[in-house]
Amino acid sequence: MAGLHKSDIKNPVLNWIDTRMPVFTMMEKEYGSFPTPKNFNYFWNFGALAMVTLAIMIVTGIFLAMNYTPNTEMAFDSVQRIMRDVNYGWLIRYVHQNGASMFFIVVYVHIFRGLYYGSYKAPRELLWIIGVALLLAMMATAFMGYVLPWGQMSYWGATVITNLFSAIPLVGTDIVQWLWGGFSVSNPTLNRFFSLHYLMPFVIVGLVFLHVVALHITGSNNPLGIDVKSPQDTLPFHPYYTVKDSVGLCVFLAIFAAIVFFAPNMLGDPNNFIPANPLQTPADIVPEWYFLPFYAILRSVPNKLGGVAMMFGSIAVLFVLPWLDTSRVRSARFRPIYRPLVFVLVAAVVVLGMVGAHRPEGIWVVLGRVATTYYFLHFLVILPALGILEKPLPLPESISNPVLPRRGGGGGPLPGGVPAAPMEKP
Known part of the structure; x- marks a missing residue:
C-alpha cells in the first residue's frame, strides 16, 4: 500500500505496527x-x-x-x-x-x-x-x-x-x-x-x-x-x-x-x-561521598567567592576539554607522557575526596591545595602543552591490524608490545 513503510518483521502484529510507525525497524538499526x-x-x-x-x-x-x-x-x-x-x-x-x-x-x-x-x-x-x-x-x-x-x-x-x-x-x-x-x-x-x-x-x-x-x-x-x-x-x-x-x-x-x-x-x-x-x-x-572532591576544592580557597568559583570551575573546565587537549592522538595507549598523567589526575581526585571528608586543618589543608592545583594544571596547562611537547607512538593502520592475526602465521603486534597469537593452520 502506498505511503506505508516496508517492514521485514515476520510477526503480523509487530509488522502492522512497524509499517505505520517503524519503531522496531529503528531499534533493529x-x-x-x-x-x-x-x-x-x-x-x-x-x-x-x-x-x-x-x-x-x-x-x-x-x-x-x-x-x-x-x-x-x-x-x-x-x-x-x-x-x-x-x-x-x-x-x-x-x-x-x-x-x-x-x-x-x-x-x-x-x-x-x-x-x-x-x-x-x-x-x-x-x-x-x-x-x-x-x-x-x-x-x-x-x-x-x-x-x-x-x-x-x-x-x-x-x-x-x-x-x-x-x-x-x-x-x-x-x-x-x-x-x-x-x-x-x-x-x-x-x-x-x-x-x-x-x-x-x-x-x-x-x-x-x-x-x-x-x-x-x-x-x-x-x-x-x-x-x-x-x-x-x-x-x-x-x-x-x-x-x-x-x-x-x-x-x-x-x-x-x-x-x-x-x-x-x-x-x-x-x-x-x-x-x-x-x-x-x-x-x-559533610556531603555525600560523590561530592567530596568538589567540596574539598571549595574549602581549599580561603576566599568564599574564590572557592565557589573554583568549585564550579572544576566542572566548567570539562566543557571545554576537547579544545584544551591539543594532541591529535586520542588514546592514552599511544601517548607515553599523557598516560601516567591520567592516573596522577585520578590520584589527585581521590586525595580531594579524602580531604573533603576531614576537617580543613593540618595536613589536609596542604593536601587539598596541592591536589586542587594539580587538577587545574592538568587541564589548563599540561594538556595544551603536551600537544606540542609529546611525541606519540605510531598508530596502527586499522583496528583489524592489532586484533586479527596476519595471513601466513604471524600476528601483528598489540599495543604495549604483546604479540598477537599466530593463526592456526587448518
Missing part, C-alpha cells in the same frame, strides 16, 4: 545491526550500566514518592514509615538510596574511560558536552534527593550548599532566598526540592536520549582511538555487545545487591538518622 568497533573492552559496558541504573532510580523513586510527605513536620517520619510499614518499603528505599552511589560510581568510571581513550576529541565534542551536562543534572538531582529524608545532615547540608550562592556579588542573597522560598531552609524549600527531584530524572532521560543520538551519529570511539576504516573493523551491536553488556550487568547487579542486603548504610551518614534540628549544628557537615 540502532541496537541490532548497528556497526561497532570490534575491539571494545569492558570499560565500554559502563554506558549501558548507567542507563540501567537510571531506570532503577526512576522506578524506585516513583514508588517512594507515593508514600513520602514533603513537609518539614512529617518528612522524617514518612521515611521511617516507608522503612517499617510499607510492604517492601525498606527494599525500595535501600535500592534508591544506594542506587545514587552506584550511579555516580558508574558515571565516574565512564568519564575516566572518556579521558583515558580521548573520547572527547573530534568529532565527538558535542557528545562529551552533553555528557558533562548529564553529570551536572545528576549532581543537582542527587543533592535535592539527599535533602528529602530531613535528617540532620540533610538539613545542614542544604543550608551550607545553598548559602554558597550568597558569595555572588549583588544578586547572591536574592538567589539564596529564592532557592529557600523564604529566609531560611524550611517547608517551602523542602517542597521545591521534592518537586525538582521528581522532575529532574526525566530531564536526565532527555539528555541521555540526546547523548545516544550524538553517539550514533558520530559512532563509538575504541581503545585504539583510531577511526573505523573498513567493515571488517566492526561487529553488529547484537549479539556481540548485548552479550558482553549482559555479563557486566550481572556483575554490577551482584555487587549492588550485596550492598543493599548486607551493608545498606555503609555509604550513609549516621547524623541523617537524627531528625533535622535547626538549633543544633552537627560537629562536621
Whole structure:
C-alpha cells in the first residue's frame, strides 16, 4: 500500500505496527545491526550500566514518592514509615538510596574511560558536552534527593550548599532566598526540592536520549582511538555487545545487591538518622561521598567567592576539554607522557575526596591545595602543552591490524608490545 513503510518483521502484529510507525525497524538499526568497533573492552559496558541504573532510580523513586510527605513536620517520619510499614518499603528505599552511589560510581568510571581513550576529541565534542551536562543534572538531582529524608545532615547540608550562592556579588542573597522560598531552609524549600527531584530524572532521560543520538551519529570511539576504516573493523551491536553488556550487568547487579542486603548504610551518614534540628549544628557537615572532591576544592580557597568559583570551575573546565587537549592522538595507549598523567589526575581526585571528608586543618589543608592545583594544571596547562611537547607512538593502520592475526602465521603486534597469537593452520 502506498505511503506505508516496508517492514521485514515476520510477526503480523509487530509488522502492522512497524509499517505505520517503524519503531522496531529503528531499534533493529540502532541496537541490532548497528556497526561497532570490534575491539571494545569492558570499560565500554559502563554506558549501558548507567542507563540501567537510571531506570532503577526512576522506578524506585516513583514508588517512594507515593508514600513520602514533603513537609518539614512529617518528612522524617514518612521515611521511617516507608522503612517499617510499607510492604517492601525498606527494599525500595535501600535500592534508591544506594542506587545514587552506584550511579555516580558508574558515571565516574565512564568519564575516566572518556579521558583515558580521548573520547572527547573530534568529532565527538558535542557528545562529551552533553555528557558533562548529564553529570551536572545528576549532581543537582542527587543533592535535592539527599535533602528529602530531613535528617540532620540533610538539613545542614542544604543550608551550607545553598548559602554558597550568597558569595555572588549583588544578586547572591536574592538567589539564596529564592532557592529557600523564604529566609531560611524550611517547608517551602523542602517542597521545591521534592518537586525538582521528581522532575529532574526525566530531564536526565532527555539528555541521555540526546547523548545516544550524538553517539550514533558520530559512532563509538575504541581503545585504539583510531577511526573505523573498513567493515571488517566492526561487529553488529547484537549479539556481540548485548552479550558482553549482559555479563557486566550481572556483575554490577551482584555487587549492588550485596550492598543493599548486607551493608545498606555503609555509604550513609549516621547524623541523617537524627531528625533535622535547626538549633543544633552537627560537629562536621559533610556531603555525600560523590561530592567530596568538589567540596574539598571549595574549602581549599580561603576566599568564599574564590572557592565557589573554583568549585564550579572544576566542572566548567570539562566543557571545554576537547579544545584544551591539543594532541591529535586520542588514546592514552599511544601517548607515553599523557598516560601516567591520567592516573596522577585520578590520584589527585581521590586525595580531594579524602580531604573533603576531614576537617580543613593540618595536613589536609596542604593536601587539598596541592591536589586542587594539580587538577587545574592538568587541564589548563599540561594538556595544551603536551600537544606540542609529546611525541606519540605510531598508530596502527586499522583496528583489524592489532586484533586479527596476519595471513601466513604471524600476528601483528598489540599495543604495549604483546604479540598477537599466530593463526592456526587448518
